[in-house]
Amino acid sequence: MGPLFPTNIIGEELNLLLAFFIGIGFGFLLEAAGFTNTRKLAGVFYGYDFVVLKVFFSAAITAAIGIYLLSYYGYMDIKEIFYPQTYWIPTLVGGFIMAFGFIIGGFCPGTSICAAATGKLDAIVFVGGAIIGIFFYAFTYESLWMNLRQSGAMGEVNIAEWIGISQGLFIFLLTVVAAIAFYVVTIIQQRVTSKRDFKL
């Protein structure tokens, strides 16, 4: 039956209305978790606040389990949904550029939009920078980026199939890794913040 819009069970208007309400949930939760505070975000790289890692992995694993079960029991056709194609070279290079953006700017696009909406001036500037960056990329696409962006094409690759294990086992292992990470970062955070009060 699912996904409902791509299989024409719901119409365009309802689909866009749902987009708005799903966005409200996403934005509300990002703000409520503290993702509009750039210092809390940067904390993941310096050991004084691991909220990014905790929220991020909890969300990804919850979604991975849910989508796997929906697909496994035949409630959702995974072929009908947005499935990112893998181009490993530009994703690696682009990801590394984004790492610089994250460390220097203290946001990613989603968190900067939330923070800008709540009045954080540094976030408004970040969003402005991101839009200028996209303009720059767009106007230099042919000369600088096009070949790189098309390189390393692998098509739609499922990581579990790529490794050669079942999807269920992969999700289980990912959950175990996340649980260990949650435990370890909690200890690290306690040690770092006991030496110094970061007054977040």
Added chain:
Amino acid sequence: MDRSKKYMNPYLAGFLIGLFMIAAYFFSGEGLGASGALKTTVVAATDVVAHDYAKEAEFFKRYVSSPDSVPIKTWLIFEVLGVIAGAILSAAIFGRLGSEIVKPPHITNKTRLIAAASGGLLFGIGSQLGRGCTSGMVMSGMSVLSLSGFIGLIAIFGGGYLIAYFFRKLWI
């Protein structure tokens, strides 16, 4: 502790974001994104101001020139409008609405704003090259077990840890 410092339990927030991610895929077949909406804005603005350029230029033409144009992601625009409304709602409830520059005490406002603008610029470029950002590529990609999402995860966060030392003065 004042009300503005009260944050939701991170595991609960993550679990609930995961449920919204499932809903996005189940109802609309879409992941949660952010940079895609910014790209759509850039494409639309360029198309309005310089349609003749846009329909020929390699980056824009697949979005704006019919008949072989890719439909622009209207869904993401509505989703991001929701994100804005949701963030304002939460900030209003918890008393965090208001104009301010968030930064560590030892950094000047000017330094923080220059760093934020530079970081945004790099993130804008990186998200286009990498086919999406932390939400639309990494988190959504991981949710459907796409290899791409995990490569992005390693590049963004692994890369972040590699270079964090050199930018520590901005934060600690």
